[in-house]
Amino acid sequence: MKIKQGDYVQVIAGKDVGKRGKVLRTFSHKDKVVVEGLNYVHKHLKKSQQNPQGGRIEKEAAIHVSNVMLYSVHYQKTTRSRSTYEMKESE
Template sequence: MSTIKIKKGDTVKVIAGKDKDKEGKVIAVNMKNHTALVEGINKITKHSKPSAANQAGGIIEKEAPIDISNVMYSHKGKATRIGFKMDGDKKTRVAKSTGEVID
């Protein structure tokens, strides 16, 4: 199994599926299932009964997880692959297209 190179807070571009070419910020990454929750991407509708937390109930729209393989890191508006480079004793992420350090 390869390493997940996408982290929480990254801006990603969807490269496959119904939301192709859309961009969003990663809310959460699930390492076990290889999925990511991206803001505004892969929206689903969920029907909920009235409860103490949600008095009205009804139809709620929320994001569903999207597979990591269907998103790509967005660097300066362009989708790019991510590599790793050792900077002394620190491991840093690098954008493959430009060679710039990401974080």
């Protein structure tokens, strides 16, 4: 996975298309990322001593890596990431 924690990404598919944010966490074994301020879901809480009212909270959910693209803050546009390899000549 080429997207790392702390990178800026833009969503290219799903309900938050066009929005940008910073990657908070990555799950490499699932190929998912959590982006700051995007893909909110409601989590329902049962009544307990810590939360006597119960209710529901908004929480950021993970987005699949294929639905986000690296965003270059310097150039103000999305970029494709590449890997380059250098071959060493044997002597």
